[in-house]
Amino acid sequence: MNRIVSLFQNHPTHNLNLYFTAGYPKLEDTRTILKALQESGADLVEIGMPYSDPVADGETIQISNQQALENGMSVKKLFEQLRGMREEVSLPVLLMGYINPVIQFGIENFCQHCAEVGVDGLILPDMPVDEYLEFYKPIFDRYGILNIFLITPQTSEKRIRQIDSNSEGFIYMVSSASVTGSQTGVSQDMEAYFARVNAMNLRNPRLIGFGIKDHETFEKACQHASGAIIGSAFIRVIQQNENLAEAITSYVSSVKQGA
Structure with missing residues (x-):
């Protein structure tokens, strides 16, 4: 069974997903951060795949990409780092990255490379749903990679239900129409949106991203979904601390358990 599917079956609530950019702050930090x-x-x-024009991302992640x-990070280098x-x-x-x-x-x-190194899924925000279903889904399925x-x-x-019916793992629920790192907190409009989607009784769990940064958010x-995704706030943690292992442990603990 795919590890993502297994996670949500065994641990359906309060799942914390951390995003970081491969090869940042230093080229060989990828495995250090992952461990x-x-x-x-x-x-x-x-794990973010650096791209020269990350249009959906705010300044913090753009800087990490650059x-x-x-x-010297590249797709080829990332697969070399993930081997083993x-x-x-x-x-x-x-x-996670852009389709190009x-x-x-x-x-x-x-x-094929994803399957060989043990990657479980891809998030490609600029890949159209219809294009994926028509051209790429059989390839993803062949290698056991979730999209x-x-x-x-x-x-x-209508589109949410189409996505739900063609998904496994989880749905990435973007909290607002903005770039990453630009939101602070959860607004009333966001809560109304979360409630609307909850009322649809989708079969897939959701993780909420954009605007999540600490224990409170x-x-x-987690009141509205199976967990959350933190990107920009986590990038700042690894950007500002030399001792990555210590800083990461402290930050994850603070988010999950509170200060």
């Missing part, structure tokens, strides 16, 4: 997240009590991990690329990770990491691991580098690498070649779709407050009920998200 620290495993040991700190994170529930799943999202630095990682300057450090399953000897020390049991968490579900997803790769994946197409350049070759969709089938990319999925995680995003929904926003503007996504129609994590708990608020």
